[in-house]
Amino acid sequence: MNKRKLIVIGNGMVGHRFCEKLVEFGGTDKFEITVLGEEPRRAYDRVHLSEYFTDKSAEALYLCSPDWYRTNGIKLLLSEPAVSIDTIKRKLVTNLGTELLFDELIFATGSSPFVPPLEGLDKEGSLRI
Numbered sequence: 001m002n003k004r005k006l007i008v009i010g011n012g013m014v015g016h017r018f019c020e021k022l023v024e025f026g027g028t029d030k031f032e033i034t035v036l037g038e039e040p041r042r043a044y045d046r047v048h049l050s051e052y053f054t055d056k057s058a059e060a061l062y063l064c065s066p067d068w069y070r071t072n073g074i075k076l077l078l079s080e081p082a083v084s085i086d087t088i089k090r091k092l093v094t095n096l097g098t099e100l101l102f103d104e105l106i107f108a109t110g111s112s113p114f115v116p117p118l119e120g121l122d123k124e125g126s127l128r129i
């Protein structure tokens with residue numbers, strides 16, 4: 001059986017949980033799955049991010065073992081964000097110029113917080129998001 005191509009954009013908490021559920025419900029039998037992560041690290045627990053400063057261990061924050069994706073037959077591409085999507089041709093291009101075809105596309109790219117227009121935000125040393 002030809003597997004349908006499924007791409008997950010984003011390897012954050014939601015993207016990873018989605019993959020866990022896909023594996024749990026046999027999705028890897030039906031889909032050839034590729035996950036694109038913008039960050040150099042695989043999915044980690046952002047909610048407990050501040051514990052990095054007490055434990056000083058990035059390892060403890062990861063949501064899965066280093067080989068979880070490979071073991072479950074999922075291709076994980078890190079430091080390789082999607083930069084353009086052609087929904088007619090069902091083709092996606094990454095920052096490295098890799099072209100990937102898809103049947104199903106999942107957006108798990110998170111969101112950006114609203115920053116109120118505070119005076120001085122544009123000054124050197126102020127918070128930038």
Ligand SMILES: Cc1cc2nc3c(=O)[nH]c(=O)nc-3n(C[C@H](O)[C@H](O)[C@H](O)COP(=O)(O)OP(=O)(O)OC[C@H]3O[C@@H](n4cnc5c(N)ncnc54)[C@H](O)[C@@H]3O)c2cc1C
Nearest residue numbers: 010011012013014015036037038046047049081082109110
């Ligand atoms: C310090 C801290 C404490 C928090 N505490 C709580 C809490 O107590 N309770 C709570 O409910 N929530 C909390 N949150 C928020 C919680 O972490 C987020 O709600 C959660 O991470 C959202 O998951 P997500 O997968 O939607 O987005 P993210 O975790 O932001 O993941 C999205 C991923 O997509 C990637 N991405 C974006 N664009 C592309 C692209 N074009 N191609 C490939 N990848 C891309 C991003 O780099 C990112 O890795 C906290 C967050 C922080 C930082």
